Amino acid sequence: MSEEHPIRASQDKLVTDSRGVPTTVTTGGRKCPADIDDVLREKLRHLAVNSHKALGCRDYSLYDVRIDPQGEPYFLEARACTAPSPRRASSWACAPAEGRSSGRCSRRS
Numbered sequence: 001m002s003e004e005h006p007i008r009a010s011q012d013k014l015v016t017d018s019r020g021v022p023t024t025v026t027t028g029g030r031k032c033p034a035d036i037d038d039v040l041r042e043k044l045r046h047l048a049v050n051s052h053k054a055l056g057c058r059d060y061s062l063y064d065v066r067i068d069p070q071g072e073p074y075f076l077e078a079r080a081c082t083a084p085s086p087r088r089a090s091s092w093a094c095a096p097a098e099g100r101s102s103g104r105c106s107r108r109s
Contacts, residue, residue, distance in 0.1 A: 055080045
């Protein structure tokens, strides 16, 4: 993301073949897990765990998060249930329920 390119477009999310047919997802320049400080990590953990519980999620949930210029996170949307497809970005679980295995992103199959 940059001032010249402030909105993520399809080419930032998908790799396509010569016909424009999606073949896989891209990292979009993202790093998972992200390099964030402990204060932001705790804010995100708190928001994700509380949202997970409030939505009545059982195993895992996904959140689209943005960080404002002051370093405060906010959720754009939550996805409580996903289809485990290897070609969908939603098959990556990045916010497991508290007490589950790890807080790192992991591939669900």
